[in-house]
Amino acid sequence: MSVPEWVQDAIFYQIFPDRFANGDPDNDPPNIVHWGSAPTSWGFQGGDLKGILQRFDYLLDLGINAIYLNPIFQSTSNHRYNTINYYNIDPKLGTLDDFHNLIELAHRHQVRIILDGVFNHCGRGFFAFIDILENQEYSGYRDWFHIKRFPVEAYSWGEASDYLGWWGMKSLPKFNTNTPRTRRYLLDVARYWIGQGADGWRLDVPNEINDDSFWAEFREVVKFANSEAYLVGEIWTPDLRWVGERHFDGLMNYPIMDALAGLLSTNNLDTAHFAEKVEGLLTFYPRENAYAMYIPVDSHDTERILTRLGNDLNKTRLAYMFQFAYPGAPAIYYGDEIGLVGGKDPGCRGAFLWEETSWNIGLRNFIKSLINLRKKHTALRRGDYFRLRENSNPACYAFARTTTDDKVLIIMNASANELNISINIEQIDWEDGRVLQDLITPEKQFTVSNRTVEIRLPAWGGIWLG
16 A cells, blocks of 8 residues: 555646636526635635536646545535535535546546545534434434534534534534444545545545544555555644554645745745755655655645735745655645735635636746646656755755756745855766756756856746756
8 A cells, every 4th residue: 555656746736616617507506606706705606517627628738637626525615624415516516427527537638636535524414413413312323423412502603512523613513433333434435436536535634533543444445445546634744643554645745835935935944944844854754755745835724825925926936946846746726827816714715717818827837837847857756855065155045856867956046136156066966068958948058167057046036957
């Protein structure tokens, strides 16, 4: 049950289904709000699975080869983290046939799709919890949850007091996974959707199911159904416990996102401490897991990257240059590539703007070029990672990705000033006289002299050389 090989080659695109594209107005709820309205926690804007199908050429043109879908199962909210039926596609998103059509189209184009698994808690409309509300202490499902006392009351405002809810929320009753029937139900759900064609699971708040045996069994069930399925856990801090044979292949590597923000936005990290963090994460985990991390620069739970970096396009491009050169599977949050902005939830969940006149075409083309280069260069996906010596410019961070046959040098200027940089490339073993090409802007070339490459970078600029 090893880590799937394909993950190192993956470039993910994360889709919040209600906000990507509306392909079938017939399944819109009656209280739908105008597409592009300010995102709220309650408003539906009509995105669905057919919308993803109809816009699949857009994704292929961008170059991604993996999709992470936020929850798609039946629920009462636009975010769908309060599932009421784990076996049904939410009717507002479409049908099982729509899901199968999306899987078939994706697989035909060698695109993988992973689903969001919310197994710590459910919605109040989940059948077992409804049974408790109807039958109270006589319910046959009372041990599926953490009931504190009867009668159980769930439909007023305030914190859950009669049972455990996620973060105390009445709307999110927490499962008791120590109950065999509950555990069997959740594991059957995991198996079922792999059988329907899903290529893996992103596991929501898995640390709140503080039971290694549950996750070991979960892994066994999923890998038995598809040995190439990818399991990635939403763990926000470095923690060895959550990778390996009893847990997940990789984690959502939020510490990388935070390190980039510290370097480029809040200024609480200089390049030396940035290097310490990003390099330390590579040695903290076993290599196969370090190279199977999901690498975001933002997500549905954070500010969008352009907003977090003060709408500075130079800093944003530099963040992507690092992300796409770092080990793991880089992830684009839908709309970031065209310059969508937004604060924390729900602000980061705005609708994709399909009018191309509203796109930042330059940013999209830049990200598209990074995707193409990552696909072209094995070193960027599977190569060793090491820092290079430079000319003591404290704002410069230079590192290389190398295999036997492929080498790429990445240089970052993390400052508001233009810099002259001299990099000793002895570790890369490029000979004097070798002409290096700017991989992103191929007309620019640099010559190795005295085992050194000299380069001038603009403020918040970067370069990939090879």
